[in-house]
Amino acid sequence: MAGPRSLPLLGPACCAPLVRAPLDAATAADLARTLKALADPARLRLLSMVAAHDGGEACVCDLTEPLGLTQPTVSHHLKVLVDAGLLTRDKRGVWAYYALVPGALDAVAAVLSSQTAPVG
Amino acid sequence: MAGPRSLPLLGPACCAPLVRAPLDAATAADLARTLKALADPARLRLLSMVAAHDGGEACVCDLTEPLGLTQPTVSHHLKVLVDAGLLTRDKRGVWAYYALVPGALDAVAAVLSSQTAPVG
Numbered sequence: 001m002a003g004p005r006s007l008p009l010l011g012p013a014c015c016a017p018l019v020r021a022p023l024d025a026a027t028a029a030d031l032a033r034t035l036k037a038l039a040d041p042a043r044l045r046l047l048s049m050v051a052a053h054d055g056g057e058a059c060v061c062d063l064t065e066p067l068g069l070t071q072p073t074v075s076h077h078l079k080v081l082v083d084a085g086l087l088t089r090d091k092r093g094v095w096a097y098y099a100l101v102p103g104a105l106d107a108v109a110a111v112l113s114s115q116t117a118p119v120g
Numbered sequence: 121m122a123g124p125r126s127l128p129l130l131g132p133a134c135c136a137p138l139v140r141a142p143l144d145a146a147t148a149a150d151l152a153r154t155l156k157a158l159a160d161p162a163r164l165r166l167l168s169m170v171a172a173h174d175g176g177e178a179c180v181c182d183l184t185e186p187l188g189l190t191q192p193t194v195s196h197h198l199k200v201l202v203d204a205g206l207l208t209r210d211k212r213g214v215w216a217y218y219a220l221v222p223g224a225l226d227a228v229a230a231v232l233s234s235q236t237a238p239v240g
Contacts, residue, residue: 018164019171019225022186028161028168035164038232039155041148044138048148051139066142105139105232112158113229 019114027111034108037084042067043077047086047105050098059095139234147231154228157204162189163197167206167225170218179215 023031038044045067050058064074078098081087086104090097143151158164165187170178184194198218201207206224210217 018168019220021168022172023165023168025161025165028164031164032159032161035155035159039152039159041145041152044148044151044155045143045145048138048141048143052142100139106234109229109233112225112232114226 016111017114018111031108031111034084034086037080037086038108040077040080042069042073043081046074046077047081047100050087051100057090057097057099059097061095136231137234138231151228151231154204154206157200157206158228160197160200162187162193163201166194166197167201167220170207171220177210177217177219179217181215 018031038047046063049063049066050056053062060071060074060078063078064071067074069077078087078089082089082098086101087098088101090099138151158167166183169183169186170176173182180191180194180198183198184191187194189197198207198209202209202218206221207218208221210219
């Protein structure tokens, strides 16, 4: 698996709604990869819990108990989300802190929405 | 596999952005199921081609050539999208015609977006 990468959807193809014009193969492949990272109940809840946490960031230590999963399982899911360009990871002391990549979920939403997203 | 079903995201839990408040387990499971149906390049292109087609509907006969896939493969992907509540299927004569379920993609976009969706 590749390491962390920037979200291709944040590039020039960003935000053109798929219902407006046929998706090209490259954009469809990028979007499918991101959606695959999102398409898991535990990962969706993790994203949501990280976003809702104090200061918009959380460590594994904050996330295992509310989800009822082990620390290695939570760490695995967090790594998938980092690799997909949806979370950032910042190691400070013994813990790594995770936060949403600004605009990443909105970019996915903009492609799925029938509304043209505001630019800027 | 279950047959066609209405999209649970269009129910009462519809459209609350996941970044605003932690997703509950049932909503996360429903959303993950829908995202799994979307998380495939061929299915994303099919949705996009159906939406962009004359009258907002298309039959398998319209979709195989531009995608470069066989008719059974295209039919399989269309069935996954119908089962996920994202496409409707209307059999007329020898062909079945597919169209987007109104609001279904917007409901997914609304949960992923950080903006609260307009209601109504």
